[in-house]
Amino acid sequence: MKTLYWIGGIVAAGLLVGTGVRLLGHADAPPAAAPTTAATASTGSGGPLAGAVPAVTARADAGSTVSGVAAATSAPYQVGDQLKQSPAVTDRPYQASGKLVNGYQEIAWEALIPKDWDPMAPFKGLKLDQLTDDDPRADAALWKAKKYWKDAPVDSAMEGKPVRLPGFVVSLDREGEALKEFLLVPYFGACIHVPPPPANQIIHVRSAKAVKNVRTMDAVWISGVLKVERSDSSMGASSYSMKAVSVEPYTAPDQG
Numbered sequence: 001m002k003t004l005y006w007i008g009g010i011v012a013a014g015l016l017v018g019t020g021v022r023l024l025g026h027a028d029a030p031p032a033a034a035p036t037t038a039a040t041a042s043t044g045s046g047g048p049l050a051g052a053v054p055a056v057t058a059r060a061d062a063g064s065t066v067s068g069v070a071a072a073t074s075a076p077y078q079v080g081d082q083l084k085q086s087p088a089v090t091d092r093p094y095q096a097s098g099k100l101v102n103g104y105q106e107i108a109w110e111a112l113i114p115k116d117w118d119p120m121a122p123f124k125g126l127k128l129d130q131l132t133d134d135d136p137r138a139d140a141a142l143w144k145a146k147k148y149w150k151d152a153p154v155d156s157a158m159e160g161k162p163v164r165l166p167g168f169v170v171s172l173d174r175e176g177e178a179l180k181e182f183l184l185v186p187y188f189g190a191c192i193h194v195p196p197p198p199a200n201q202i203i204h205v206r207s208a209k210a211v212k213n214v215r216t217m218d219a220v221w222i223s224g225v226l227k228v229e230r231s232d233s234s235m236g237a238s239s240y241s242m243k244a245v246s247v248e249p250y251t252a253p254d255q256g
Contacts, residue, residue, distance in 0.1 A: 004128065004131065004132075004133045004138050007128060007138060007141060007142050007145070077168075077188035077217070077219070078188060078189075079188055079189030079192075079193045079194060080187055080188065080189060080194070081187060081188045081189075082094060082186060082187050082188075083166050083167070083168075083186075083219055083250060084252070094108070094166060094252070094253070095108065095253070096108035096111075096253065097253040099253075101164050101223070102223065102246075103162055104162045104163055104164040104223040104224070104246075105161070105162065105163055105164065106163070106164045106165070106253060107161075107163050107164070107165055108165075109165070109167070109186040109201055111155070111158065112154070112155060112158060112200050112201060112203075112239075112240060113152075113155065113198075113200055113201070114153050114154070114155050114200075117152065117153055117200075119149065119152070119198050121148065122141060122144045122145040122148045123141065123145065126141055146195070149195075149196070149197070149198040149199065150198075150199055150237045151199070152198035152199045152200040152201075152239060153200065153239075154200050154228050154239045154240065155200075156228055158226050158228060158240070159226070159227060159228045160225060160226070160227070161225070161226045162223075162224070162225050162226075163223070163224070163225075163226050163242075164221060164222070164223045165184070165203070165221070165222055166219060166220065166221045166222075166250045166253075167184040167185055167186050167203070167219070167220070167222070168184070168185050168186070168187065168188055168190065168217050168218070168219055168220075169182050169183075169184065169214055169215070169216055169217060169218050169219075169220055170182055170183040170184075170185055170190070170191045170192065170216060170217075170235050170236075171215070171216045172233055172235065175210055177212055177213075178210035178211060178212050179207070179210065179211045179212075179214050180206065180207060180210050180211075181204075181205065181206050181207070182205050182214075183202050183203065183204060183205065183233065183235055183236060183238060184202070184203040184205050184220075184222055185197055185201065185202055185236075186201055188217055189217070190202075190236075191235040191236045192216070192217065192235075196235065196236030196237065197236070199230070199236075199237045199238055199239040200239045200240070202236055202237070202238035202239070202240070203222070203226070203238060203240045203241065203242055204229070204231045204233070204238040204240070204241040204242075205222055205224075205241070205242050205243075205244050205247075206241070206242075206243050206244070207243075207244045207247055208224075208243055208244060208245050211247045214247065218249070218250075219249070219250035220247050220248060220249060220250055221246070221247070221248045221249075221250055221251075222242060222244045222246065222247055223244060223245055223246040223248075224242040224243055224244040224245050224246070225242065225243070226240055226241075226242050227240065227241045227242065228240060229241040
């Protein structure tokens with residue numbers, strides 16, 4: 001797979017905090033436009049990336065070979081989408097209410113990132129639209145970003161916190177139709193069609209009891225005690241873990 005194709009995926013995924021990005025096309029298709037470039041946006045000193053990434057062509061569809069993703073095409077999410085605030089408010093991502101629900105405080109994904117850590121640091125000063133795929137700077141940026149995200153720092157203050165958080169499921173271990181272990185990620189398609197998010201944006205979840213009727217890329221709420229614990233799986237590295245006492249289908253939080 002082309003180096004810049006993957007860089008484009010990482011860059012788009014890097015916009016997960018506070019920015020919604022929609023990626024169009026096919027996960028296994030070549031870039032639809034500008035085949036030697038990965039983005040029309042740059043990472044100069046003018047601030048974080050805010051442009052589209054047209055050469056990233058990823059979408060979960062009926063051609064997916066990942067269990068559960070093909071069936072998810074009728075869902076209201078496409079690759080790169082964050083959870084929606086409600087069916088009526090589709091242009092605004094989920095916002096945490098901060099309320100206690102059965103003793104667990106509702107938090108947002110941003111709470112897991114140290115305030116002084118910048119997920120886009122590996123791309124600062126790099127103008128992707130000026131690179132060709134055989135440019136050694138592209139390959140160097142890709143591997144730098146992968147390591148930087150895999151080693152992402154945690155907020156140690158989150159250790160032992162009883163929290164409630166929504167996200168998308170990436171299945172790891174099933175027992176028949178029941179799900180026992182999974183990763184929770186903040187946007188649709190993460191770890192499946194685009195590179196994994198930073199490790200501090202992945203939670204390794206083991207359910208207190210097997211969960212039925214939950215597929216890969218289903219949106220769910222999890223509740224439990226968060227732990228700062230590193231783990232690696234075939235789908236990505238995580239910096240947090242939880243033994244969930246509750247796994248429920250996602251519904252928009254009560255902001256009242």
